[in-house]
Amino acid sequence: MSKNLDKKKFRNMTHEERLQFIKVNTSLDDNEIDLFRNTSVFKFSNIDGMIENAIGIFPLPIGIANNFVINNKEYLVPMAIEEPSVIAAASNAAKIASKGGGFMAQADDSIMIGQIQLIPNSSYDQPKVQNLIELISNNKIDIISLANTKSKFAKCLDIKIKQVNDESINKLGQMIIIEIMVDTKDAMGANVVNTMCEAIAPEIEALTGCKVVLKILSNYATQRLVKCRGIFPTELIGGEEILKRILFAYSLAFTDVHRAVTHNKGIMNGIDSVAIATGQDFRAIEAGCHAYACRDGQYRSLTKWYQNSKGDLVGEIEIPMAVGIIGGITNTHPIVKACLKLMNISNSQELATIIAASGLAQNFSAIRALSNEGIQKGHMKLHSKNIAIIAGATNDKIEMVSRKMVEERNVSVSRAKEILESLKEN
CATH class of the missing domain: 3.90.770.10 (3-hydroxy-3-methylglutaryl-coenzyme A Reductase; Chain A, domain 2)
Structure with missing residues (x-):
């Protein structure tokens, strides 16, 4: 590998440079490296834009x-x-x-939940926490309106507020969780819900004088x-x-x-x-x-x-x-x-x-x-074709070896190889 490549960060390398880096620094041979050059229906530039440090495609049937x-x-x-x-x-x-x-x-409407975690000051007692909840609730319409400026298709419909206590080993005390209900229409909605949460978090901090920690959607889509x-x-x-x-x-x-x-x-x-x-x-x-x-x-x-x-x-x-x-x-x-x-x-x-x-x-x-x-009878009947391929069968021999193993109720690579050899002899 050239010194130039040694100085490059992996993410800044070209596709071929990344593959050469892997070849030099791992035990993969040329045939194994070549597997990552086949990017199917994609251009590599498309893959590289989807994930970090891309090297290829992992296909599934x-x-x-x-x-x-x-x-x-x-x-x-x-x-x-x-x-x-x-x-x-x-x-x-x-x-x-x-x-x-x-x-x-x-299926229900596409309502997703976003959560804003608000941490009251440590000196706040229960009545003061309740006052914070009422303050947020009284400003709910303005908060919803702000959230809705962040999307042309999704719509924040409501806000729910709950108080929770830290039950972890850290016992950090009380938290207020503001949950926004967003109709994401035909989108899954993660990006738009996160955008809305991040947009209203500063407003909630300014309103309450407290700190926001997390501001993110929930994947527990109970709505x-x-x-x-x-x-x-x-x-x-x-x-x-x-x-x-x-x-x-x-x-x-x-x-x-x-x-x-x-x-x-x-x-x-x-x-x-x-x-x-x-x-x-x-x-x-x-x-x-x-x-x-x-x-x-x-x-x-x-x-x-x-x-x-x-x-x-x-x-x-x-x-x-x-x-x-x-x-x-x-x-x-x-x-x-x-x-x-x-x-x-x-x-x-x-x-x-x-x-x-x-x-x-x-x-x-x-x-x-x-x-x-x-479960095994049906599963192994279908799996027998994979075993036949592993044993070296190709084309019509795959079905012949598979059928023989299933008839014998002996689905194994060793038996597949024996059947394959007998077919070659015939």
Whole structure:
């Protein structure tokens, strides 16, 4: 590496200089370095503008889950995920649900919460803190008006004020939290809510004579819930015995935290894969959903399963869902734009219903498999193709090796290599 490169900060290097830096300072060979040169549909300049210290793209497979009928409308649902069984499982669940009328879903308006943390002076007693709360409340209209000067599309609707005490090990005392309620329309809303919070923070400090510390949105979108319900006819899920076993599986997920975590992970397989394909902040969605799972003090299942009066299985999901179809990478990522377009959706609420239905469908398939033959049979059947590829199979040999391993119920790299060798001999 040249001395010139040694003096450069990594962020100031060209793409090729960054790759050469990695080559010299790591154990990657030329073929591995070359993987980062393939930037797919992007020019490197686009990637470099999206994140700091960019070197390339990390691709995920995108597939289509079909058979989805939500609120009487048919959808093709794009999913970006590396796990082989998810798309097939979601498609199969959606097909069964369609026989029961499809999924019915509704999403709240796009209300996001922004928080301003106000620290009263240490000498303030409870009556004085209450006076501060009243002072802010009396000036609520002016504060809302100031917030609304910062956006042409989003609208601050209301302000709520609460007092909290520090329960951490530091015991720092009382805090006043001013929460703004913002209708972010078809955007997820993080940027506009943060902008509003930062705009009104100095006004609140001037009004109260106290200090503002944090001023940021909350990803716990409890004012932006989505609900989805599906009916799964008993004769299509394997009969009454399977239905009862599914109810027992749900009972464990509702009652026991160790089961609930894995149960909800399966739900997030469906939710995250659609969120990633459509350019959503899936980490924010994850955080909000998991917080909602323990809203009564214990971490529980995000879904509810029961038998209706006709004897069929009913599944329900209710979760916070902050998503957008404008803003962020939905405007710049070509694959994200294509995925949103192929779903033919008109607003962020519609996207929220699709994501919720995907989570519910995935959960059904998982607990049905667990309640019947176990998760591994179907999972390994699909995973067998990956094993065949790892063993060196190509083209039509992939399917041949995969099918043989599944028939033998022996899905392993060593067995795949043996089958592959026998095919070469023939």
